[in-house]
Amino acid sequence: MTETTGKPEKSGTSASGEAGSGPRKSSWKYIGPGIVVAATGVGAGDLVATLIAGSNFGYTLLWAAVIGCVVKISLAEAAGRWHLSTGRTLFDGWASLGRWTTYFFVVYAVVWGFVYGAAAMSSSALPLQALFPDVFPADWSIKPWAVICGLIGLVFVWFNKYEVFEKVMTVLVGVMFVVTVYLAIRVTPNLGDAFAGLLPVLPDEKDSILNTLGLIGGVGGTITLAAYGYWVNAKGWTNTGWMKVMRLDNRVAYATTGIFVVAMLFVGAELLHSANVAIANGDKGLIQLADILEAEYGTATAKFFLIGFFATSFTSLIGVWHGVSLMFADFVARYRTRTATTGEDVASGRRERSWPFRAYLLWLTFPPIVLLFQGQPFRLIILYGVLGAAFLPFLALTLIWLLNSSRTPGEWRNGALSNSMLALAGLLFLILCVKQIWDQPWSEFF
Secondary structure, three states: OOOOOOOOEEEEEOOOOOEEEEOOOOOHHHOOHHHHHHHHHOOHHHHHHHHHHHHHHOOOOHHHHHHHHHHHHHHHHHHHHHHHHHOEOHHHHHHOOOHHHHHHHHHHHHHHHHHHHHHHHHHHHHHHHHHOOOOOOHHHOOHHHHHHHHHHHHHHHHHOOHHHHHHHHHHHHHHHHHHHHHHHHHOOOOHHHHHHOOOOOOOOOOOHHHHHHHHHHOOOOOOHHHHHHHHHHHOOOOOHHHHHHHHHHHHHHHHHHHHHHHHHHHHHHHHHHOOOOOOOOOOHHHHHHHHHHHHHHOHHHHHHHHHHHHHHHHHHHHHHHHHHHHHHHHHHHHHHHOOOOEHHHHHOOHHHHOHHHHHHHHHHHHHHHHHHHHOOOHHHHHHHHHHHHHHHHHHHHHHHHHHOOOOOOHHHOOOHHHHHHHHHHHHHHHHHHHHHHHHOOHHHHO
């Protein structure tokens, strides 16, 4: 196996006990999957949630945003470690735990993908409509832009392999980084208050614990945490020789995520909290922020922000289009052959050219377009919310199971720190899952 970013050297051992190829030292020149997972995991909804936390509580919950990034590091590292230490994919690991994991994944992939597709297209369309308001008639709303975004995502992922996908994601992350950091500097944050916000203090308000847990759990946390191991393999990292590189790459991912989130919390604290200005939940809150930025700092700053908003939304769209389609293709391969699916299969590029990969791409694109025009079925939205909330507890708990069992080579099983972090993540997401299920309007569902 030849790595495109550098000539590999013998290092480490694979699951079979053979020497694994990889660089002698971890290096910044190898990183890539971490940038992809950071870009995909941080969507417009995450930025809005952090912005609202800053507007409601100032810098008080800065520590919660930082902890959220640390928790996700442990989950992504565990997923990557499974792929590299065993040579098997995460879905193959799930399948070894029993058929229930397959049933959960299939229902999740079908329902979640259907609704998420419409949400991702709408989120990408909002800033485009704000940037180019006269392209389509006003009474058409954002639908034409949403369809265009979905189709561009489909064509881009369909015809490009991982290498091109990673390069485009890196460029868009660069745009996100420049925009969010510029805004954070522009609002002139109070660094004394910001450092004080690193102390774990809860706001003196009703439901402050649940709001805090929601912020921790919502920082870049989606199915893309599970897709990270697949992107690691797609990069060409398939054995333990790449373990140190993967861990550096993963830290870069969540350092980047942390910068995005902290920057938006600064904006919320300084621009909204100090002026006692409230914005709406959801992606439309970012359009409101653009209007506020225009009033405070001028049209150029507002448009610059909208470009960053588009980069944030569109990276989530194409990231899911690629990563979850890769997972679905792996599920189908495992189901059809009843044999282990390996990282080498993913690294070869066969998964990206397979019909299940492209079938799921079509599922993420065309049925959701129908939802854009007909409205989202009420019962489906409830199931989407429940399944989405259940996925991260499922991921955390199955990783604990897999990485403490004989399925993982002894050298790479969980230590005390990994078990503690995964258990903390599992408990956190379980609490949020129960809250999400409790808050659903079940009386209207039946």
